Amino acid sequence: MRCCSRRKMQQVYRETVKDKHAIRGKCGVCGSNMFKFSGSACKNRPKGWYDARKREKRNRLAREKLLENTPKIVACFQSDEPQ
Numbered sequence: 001m002r003c004c005s006r007r008k009m010q011q012v013y014r015e016t017v018k019d020k021h022a023i024r025g026k027c028g029v030c031g032s033n034m035f036k037f038s039g040s041a042c043k044n045r046p047k048g049w050y051d052a053r054k055r056e057k058r059n060r061l062a063r064e065k066l067l068e069n070t071p072k073i074v075a076c077f078q079s080d081e082p083q
């Protein structure tokens with residue numbers, strides 16, 4: 001049975017799967033296979049791509065934090081035209 005908890009990998013080796021770096025290994029306790037993606041292997045991104053992504057994420061988090069404390073407004077429109 002798998003122990004399904006976070007443990008150190010044994011017999012670790014790296015490989016590349018679908019343009020991503022991955023780590024494959026075995027659990028030291030139960031011996032089941034472990035697998036983890038560890039980042040993109042694609043290194044030919046345009047200049048500033050990583051910085052732009054970081055900035056975008058930071059902006060999104062800031063926006064969400066700002067909206068968190070804002071009460072939701074419910075708008076209702078009424079028409080004057082006769083039905």
Ligand SMILES: [Zn+2]
Nearest residue numbers: 003027029030
């Ligand atoms: Zn295990």
